[in-house]
Amino acid sequence: MEYNTIEAFLxxxxxxxxxxxxxxxxxxxxxxxxxxxxxxxxxxxxMAAVVFFLTRLIVELVVLLADMLLPK
Incomplete structure (x- = not known):
């Protein structure tokens, strides 16, 4: 199973x-x-500072979930 979108995001x-x-x-x-x-x-x-903080938070959450749930 391929996860192209998540891999590109990472x-x-x-x-x-x-x-x-x-x-x-x-x-x-x-x-x-x-x-x-x-x-x-x-x-x-x-707003640029707020968006930077929130997108950085979302990126870290996606990285964490990808490390835990996706097969290596």
Missing amino acids: KLKRYIPSLASALILFVFVYVALRSGIPDFYAAAIL
Whole structure:
């Protein structure tokens, strides 16, 4: 039985939190530039940090479950 999605996720586990937080940062900065509301810059930094933490947590949980449940 092959687990291609989980294997690809495990290969990219170092980059997923950084990419997710960079995407959130880009979206918030874009919205701040388009709307002219400077509060979005602070929100961008805060949300990027929160997304980085949460995606890192999810990645660690997937790694833990993959190590315990998937055959070697």
